[in-house]
Amino acid sequence: MKLCSITMLASLLWACSDPSTEVPAPPPNIILFLVDDLGWQDTSVPFWERETPFNKRYRTPNMERLASQGMKFTQAYATPVCSPTRVSLMTGMNAARHRVTNWTLQPDQIKPMETNHDFLEFPLWNVNGISPDSTLPNAVFATTLPEIMQHHGYHTIHVGKAHFGAIGTPGEDPLNLGFDVNIAGHAAGAPKSYYGAENFGNTPEFQDTPWPVPGLEKYHGKDIFLTDALTNEALSALDQSTKPFFLYMAYYTVHTPIMANPKFLNHYLEMGLDSIEASYASMIESMDRSVGNILDYLEERQLSDNTVILFMSDNGGLSAVARGGQPHTHNKPLSSGKGSIHEGGIREPMIVKWPGVVQAGSENDNYLIIEDFFSSILEIAGIDQYETNQTVDGKSFVPFLKDNQLRVQDRPLYWHYPNEWGPTGPGIGAFSAVRKGDWKLIYYHLDQRFELFNINNDIGETTNLAESHQKIRKDLATLLTNYLLSVNAQMPKNKQSGELIPLPG
Numbered sequence: 001m002k003l004c005s006i007t008m009l010a011s012l013l014w015a016c017s018d019p020s021t022e023v024p025a026p027p028p029n030i031i032l033f034l035v036d037d038l039g040w041q042d043t044s045v046p047f048w049e050r051e052t053p054f055n056k057r058y059r060t061p062n063m064e065r066l067a068s069q070g071m072k073f074t075q076a077y078a079t080p081v082c083s084p085t086r087v088s089l090m091t092g093m094n095a096a097r098h099r100v101t102n103w104t105l106q107p108d109q110i111k112p113m114e115t116n117h118d119f120l121e122f123p124l125w126n127v128n129g130i131s132p133d134s135t136l137p138n139a140v141f142a143t144t145l146p147e148i149m150q151h152h153g154y155h156t157i158h159v160g161k162a163h164f165g166a167i168g169t170p171g172e173d174p175l176n177l178g179f180d181v182n183i184a185g186h187a188a189g190a191p192k193s194y195y196g197a198e199n200f201g202n203t204p205e206f207q208d209t210p211w212p213v214p215g216l217e218k219y220h221g222k223d224i225f226l227t228d229a230l231t232n233e234a235l236s237a238l239d240q241s242t243k244p245f246f247l248y249m250a251y252y253t254v255h256t257p258i259m260a261n262p263k264f265l266n267h268y269l270e271m272g273l274d275s276i277e278a279s280y281a282s283m284i285e286s287m288d289r290s291v292g293n294i295l296d297y298l299e300e301r302q303l304s305d306n307t308v309i310l311f312m313s314d315n316g317g318l319s320a321v322a323r324g325g326q327p328h329t330h331n332k333p334l335s336s337g338k339g340s341i342h343e344g345g346i347r348e349p350m351i352v353k354w355p356g357v358v359q360a361g362s363e364n365d366n367y368l369i370i371e372d373f374f375s376s377i378l379e380i381a382g383i384d385q386y387e388t389n390q391t392v393d394g395k396s397f398v399p400f401l402k403d404n405q406l407r408v409q410d411r412p413l414y415w416h417y418p419n420e421w422g423p424t425g426p427g428i429g430a431f432s433a434v435r436k437g438d439w440k441l442i443y444y445h446l447d448q449r450f451e452l453f454n455i456n457n458d459i460g461e462t463t464n465l466a467e468s469h470q471k472i473r474k475d476l477a478t479l480l481t482n483y484l485l486s487v488n489a490q491m492p493k494n495k496q497s498g499e500l501i502p503l504p505g
């Protein structure tokens with residue numbers, strides 16, 4: 001530090017410190033909670049204008065705690081299935097551009113439900129996921145978010161579900177994508193079992209399947225739920241961290257198989273829920289408890305004030321199959337669920353806590369999309385000098401965090417799914433879509449049908465305005481077409497004629 005004379009101190013106290021020798025504030029620690037398949041209504045935190053029956057059903061006191069300390073985003077979007085969202089998060093690219101448009105697992109081949117489709121011939125999308133190797137075919141070669149953070153001094157920790165790359169490719173291992181630590185992440189997007197007593201699926205009968213969870217051997221045979229084992233391992237990784245950390249806490253839960261955490265089950269059975277729905281609710285509460293344990297850890301170690309927390313889900317709540325009750329109703333007031341381009345498939349519960357920057361207990365209704373997390377997390381980390389191999393589509397939402405009055409109404413968001421998921425239902429099937437302002441246009445590849453909704457007036461997407469509002473439909477179709485052309489998006493073909501499905505414009 002510079003020495004100051006008495007006279008200087010008297011007259012120019014403010015000028016005595018030399019900016020070149022000031023110690024810069026340390027970069028914040030960053031935790032991203034990414035819950036798998038958590039729906040917009042799978043929480044006691046209301047993300048709509050009023051509390052819903054689902055908000056009363058589920059107990060998530062730690063999401064409430066986070067919301068009370070941070071900013072709640074009511075219109076945060078992901079893609080309708082796992083891998084496209086995760087690849088967009090890691091690369092900042094829109095799915096139409098990175099072409100990992102469906103969920104990854106087997107290398108070099110499209111999914112059997114795509115091959116076997118009656119009417120559409122699907123393109124060979126980037127079935128191998130992200131690759132750190134530019135020569136791997138059918139993969140997106142990109143500079144990843146953790147790679148950039150690692151380069152800038154962050155200790156990067158991956159916990160839970162990875163699902164970034166196909167089996168046998170380098171991208172299946174988070175250590176090849178910029179993470180210093182990988183706990184339990186691999187190619188598969190679901191666990192065989194949530195129970196330590198069942199070795200999380202590591203038993204002879206399943207050893208040749210992709211589903212047994214790797215790397216948690218010390219919990220095998222123990223009475224512990226997968227979410228709790230991941231929490232323990234995350235906390236011990238934080239214990240060993242000597243640098244600013246980026247913890248990517250990517251829960252396997254609440255993805256199928258729906259298996260109860262017995263610690264939380266009874267309350268929901270006593271409410272009268274069927275055993276599937278009660279089990280599902282217990283998985284949500286178990287996830288919430290894990291979030292709470294990690295928040296407690298930060299408080300106990302006085303790390304809370306310098307740790308930014310982001311909470312997000314990777315797609316809408318599952319509703320088409322495997323749930324109790326009526327299909328397509330589990331995200332009400334939203335229509336449909338996972339796999340659908342209706343709001344139930346893409347709208348997510350999102351919260352950001354940033355002490356000293358974000359106003360506690362605030363709410364923000366700007367819409368944004370998952371690739372925005374890439375640019376935002378780098379900005380939060382103070383990293384502004386970086387290069388990527390890819391074109392980044394995401395835009396930082398940090399301006400919203402800093403100024404809750406800021407409104408952006410004219411930005412278009414895009415979704416593109418030239419693929420087949422399997423189940424059927426509202427908004428499910430190959431599509432391209434755009435949201436701009438209050439309007440959302442969906443174009444279905446199979447029959448070239450349009451749906452146009454005013455999301456602000458009709459959040460449940462009950463009234464298709466494609467015929468009555470033709471000017472808006474045409475303008476949005478042109479916008480969508482131009483975007484798809486600009487990123488060289490893939491399209492399916494008509495199986496009978498062999499011709500590409502025409503673009504929406």
Ligand code: CA
Pocket residue numbers: 036037081082255314315
């Ligand atoms: Ca998912």
